[in-house]
Amino acid sequence: MSQIAQNLEAVRQRLAAAARRAGRDPGGVRLIAVTKTVDLERLRQAVAAGHRLFGENYVQEAREKITALGPGLHWHFIGHLQSKKAKAAVELFDLIHSVDRLKLAQALDQAAAQLQKVQDILIQVNLAGEETKSGAAPEKVPDLLRDIACLPHLRVVGLMTMPPWLSAEEVRPYFRALRELRDRLREIEIVPAPLAELSMGMSGDYEVAVEEGATLVRVGTAIFGSRPPRG
Numbered sequence: 001m002s003q004i005a006q007n008l009e010a011v012r013q014r015l016a017a018a019a020r021r022a023g024r025d026p027g028g029v030r031l032i033a034v035t036k037t038v039d040l041e042r043l044r045q046a047v048a049a050g051h052r053l054f055g056e057n058y059v060q061e062a063r064e065k066i067t068a069l070g071p072g073l074h075w076h077f078i079g080h081l082q083s084k085k086a087k088a089a090v091e092l093f094d095l096i097h098s099v100d101r102l103k104l105a106q107a108l109d110q111a112a113a114q115l116q117k118v119q120d121i122l123i124q125v126n127l128a129g130e131e132t133k134s135g136a137a138p139e140k141v142p143d144l145l146r147d148i149a150c151l152p153h154l155r156v157v158g159l160m161t162m163p164p165w166l167s168a169e170e171v172r173p174y175f176r177a178l179r180e181l182r183d184r185l186r187e188i189e190i191v192p193a194p195l196a197e198l199s200m201g202m203s204g205d206y207e208v209a210v211e212e213g214a215t216l217v218r219v220g221t222a223i224f225g226s227r228p229p230r231g
């Protein structure tokens with residue numbers, strides 16, 4: 001078994017254990033293998049180990065990998081997205097996790113219309129108000145959802161967050177806050193969709209995220225090893 005296959009297996013087992021601790025069905029959590037800076041050789045090892053769901057932060061890097069690896073895989077966009085890259089993103093990705101402003105949503109809606117697609121998206125929420133991070137402020141999310149509900153080629157299926165860079169236990173309140181925000185949004189019924197997806201948790205804290213209700217965890221380092229610093 002390759003190192004990557006072993007890492008994947010270990011992460012899957014820890015995910016399942018975390019789900020069971022929280023009384024949840026492990027099948028309700030999907031593992032996104034985050035492949036920014038990961039080369040094709042290592043990506044192929046993950047595919048050989050049976051993994052099919054990948055997350056990318058950069059459109060161009062993703063396009064090269066998606067083209068090289070061919071059909072049968074699922075790709076999510078998890079990075080910051082510029083409106084001018086909307087068309088490429090809609091072409092390439094099943095789910096875009098990082099919609100945080102109306103202008104971007106409108107660009108995605110137009111691109112999806114051209115491609116005759118309904119694009120699934122998540123609203124990225126910046127719970128701690130960190131200026132360096134993307135994401136809509138929690139109090140802005142209801143209005144953003146109302147505006148996006150008018151865009152026929154987008155479907156909001158849930159929320160995503162990147163909490164502050166803290167230890168796993170210290171980020172637990174942020175994960176819980178994302179779930180509670182989702183529950184409140186459900187109650188006010190702005191969108192017809194149930195907002196089923198909560199994208200939260202990375203290598204250092206995915207177990208805590210699952211305990212707090214994550215349905216999508218985004219794990220890079222724990223599968224592929226540490227990344228070179230991006231220059």
Ligand SMILES: *Cc1c(COP(=O)(O)O)cnc(C)c1O
Nearest residue numbers: 034078202203218219220221222
């Ligand atoms: C890089 C990245 C991840 C994965 O981070 P790891 O700590 O390597 O697991 C998850 N989510 C987003 C948005 C990222 O950019």
